[in-house]
Amino acid sequence: DAGVTQSPTHLIKTRGQQVTLRCSPKSGHDTVSWYQQALGQGPQFIFQYYEEEERQRGNFPDRFSGHQFPNYSSELNVNALLLGDSALYLCASSWDRPSYNEQFFGPGTRLTVL
Amino acid sequence: GESVGLHLPTLSVQEGDNSIINCAYSNSASDYFIWYKQESGKGPQFIIDIRSNMDKRQGQRVTVLLNKTVKHLSLQIAATQPGDSAVYFCAETRTGSYGKLTFGQGTILTVHP
Numbered sequence: 001d002a003g004v005t006q007s008p009t010h011l012i013k014t015r016g017q018q019v020t021l022r023c024s025p026k027s028g029h030d031t032v033s034w035y036q037q038a039l040g041q042g043p044q045f046i047f048q049y050y051e052e053e054e055r056q057r058g059n060f061p062d063r064f065s066g067h068q069f070p071n072y073s074s075e076l077n078v079n080a081l082l083l084g085d086s087a088l089y090l091c092a093s094s095w096d097r098p099s100y101n102e103q104f105f106g107p108g109t110r111l112t113v114l
Numbered sequence: 115g116e117s118v119g120l121h122l123p124t125l126s127v128q129e130g131d132n133s134i135i136n137c138a139y140s141n142s143a144s145d146y147f148i149w150y151k152q153e154s155g156k157g158p159q160f161i162i163d164i165r166s167n168m169d170k171r172q173g174q175r176v177t178v179l180l181n182k183t184v185k186h187l188s189l190q191i192a193a194t195q196p197g198d199s200a201v202y203f204c205a206e207t208r209t210g211s212y213g214k215l216t217f218g219q220g221t222i223l224t225v226h227p
């Protein structure tokens with residue numbers, strides 16, 4: 001089992017550009033959550049996908065959007081990039097349960113916006 | 115970002131010492147609390163969790179203590195090893211949130227051989 005995988009590992013973009021990050025969940029998991037981790041801070045919840053729909057969302061603007069595919073993999077899209085979007089973007093997967101269920105994190109994609 | 119976010123609390127210990135990392139949480143409705151370890155260039159790795167109806171839980175070399183009265187969580191690492199050097203985060207979640215995590219700021223643990 002490869003666990004949660006993310007691509008690319010690193011990415012450099014310029015302000016105003018658009019970016020797509022990808023995540024493959026751990027085998028057997030059907031729920032994918034995305035987090036943004038700025039330097040020196042804890043991860044912040046962006047949104048969560050289940051059954052190809054956005055189920056819940058954190059306090060992030062509409063420039064952040066996502067998608068989940070039938071195989072449960074997911075994409076995070078960020079439009080009109082700002083310098084402040086520079087961060088480590090983490091994907092976490094789990095089984096669908098309303099109560100707590102251990103979240104398994106991928107290694108992240110380091111996005112740098114110049 | 116906020117400058118305060120760049121100044122993570124730090125804890126330096128000698129190999130073999132016991133380490134205690136503290137965390138304050140904010141949401142009284144949270145009923146699960148989790149400790150994560152994050153090494154440089156990696157995603158957070160689960161260490162141990164505790165449910166709100168417990169005040170202590172032990173794992174291998176780690177113990178988590180929960181004080182709901184003051185909304186405080188601590189992680190104790192016994193016989194700390196250089197491989198324990200990392201950033202440690204506490205996180206909280208609640209039933210009904212499908213595992214959505216709210217993370218604390220983090221503590222940098224450095225273990226000297």
